[in-house]
Amino acid sequence: SQTIHQWPATLVQPVGSPLSLECTVxxxxxxxxxxxxxxxGRGLQLLFYSVGIGQISSEVPQNLSxxxxxxxxxxxxxxxLLLSDSGFYLCAWSDGAQETQYFGPGTRLLVL
Amino acid sequence: xxxVTQLGSHVSVSEGALVLLRCNYSSSVPPYLFWYVQYxxxxxxxxxxxxxxxxxxxGINGFEAEFKKSxxxxxxxxxxAHMSDAAEYFCAxxxxxxxxxxxxxxxxxxxxx
Numbered sequence: 001s002q003t004i005h006q007w008p009a010t011l012v013q014p015v016g017s018p019l020s021l022e023c024t025v026x027x028x029x030x031x032x033x034x035x036x037x038x039x040x041g042r043g044l045q046l047l048f049y050s051v052g053i054g055q056i057s058s059e060v061p062q063n064l065s066x067x068x069x070x071x072x073x074x075x076x077x078x079x080x081l082l083l084s085d086s087g088f089y090l091c092a093w094s095d096g097a098q099e100t101q102y103f104g105p106g107t108r109l110l111v112l
Numbered sequence: 113x114x115x116v117t118q119l120g121s122h123v124s125v126s127e128g129a130l131v132l133l134r135c136n137y138s139s140s141v142p143p144y145l146f147w148y149v150q151y152x153x154x155x156x157x158x159x160x161x162x163x164x165x166x167x168x169x170x171g172i173n174g175f176e177a178e179f180k181k182s183x184x185x186x187x188x189x190x191x192x193a194h195m196s197d198a199a200e201y202f203c204a205x206x207x208x209x210x211x212x213x214x215x216x217x218x219x220x221x222x223x224x225x
Contacts, residue, residue: 032211043202043217051211090155099144099211103155
């Protein structure tokens with residue numbers, strides 16, 4: 001069966017510091033991968049998605065970037081965090097056949 | 113462009129009562145529709161989905177939803193609420209072949225003893 005991991009689970013970072021959040025998927029190959037940010041009362045906002053290694057599509061211009069160095073690894077990064085980057089970050093995967101997205105446990109980021 | 117509207121950011125029901133969470137969508141093509149549940153500080157768990165075929169879809173934990181094209185709705189129901197159903201519920205729409213979802217803003221369900 002497939003599983004998706006995210007780490008860290010929680011993170012407190014000062015403004016201006018760098019960020020790296022990691023997501024890995026097990027039990028499948030060539031998944032579509034997604035990064036979402038969830039803010040209170042605003043639902044989920046799609047940040048990036050990837051259909052293959054090195055292929056990243058950005059949905060919202062912002063302070064963040066994403067990379068996919070391996071087939072089942074998806075990384076969310078920032079060079080300098082802003083207060084507005086605080087939130088709950090969710091990674092998800094899907095396969096091409098079913099178009100159903102499966103979510104990881106999330107990372108809670110607090111920027112102070 | 114696609115969009116999703118979830119009516120009622122907070123819904124309260126008594127234990128054993130009917131649960132009805134509303135979702136209306138806008139789509140230029142026949143959509144795929146999804147309901148997810150999120151418990152505090154956790155990721156989203158798929159409850160059910162509609163792609164094609166039967167318009168009444170049954171999911172996990174006793175939930176079901178009906179796709180009504182004429183009303184552009186995909187409301188989530190459960191005949192009898194349980195305390196463990198207290199969570200946030202998200203409706204999502206997808207354009208087939210795009211692999212991207214548009215999520216509603218969520219409905220927080222509270223179950224009263």
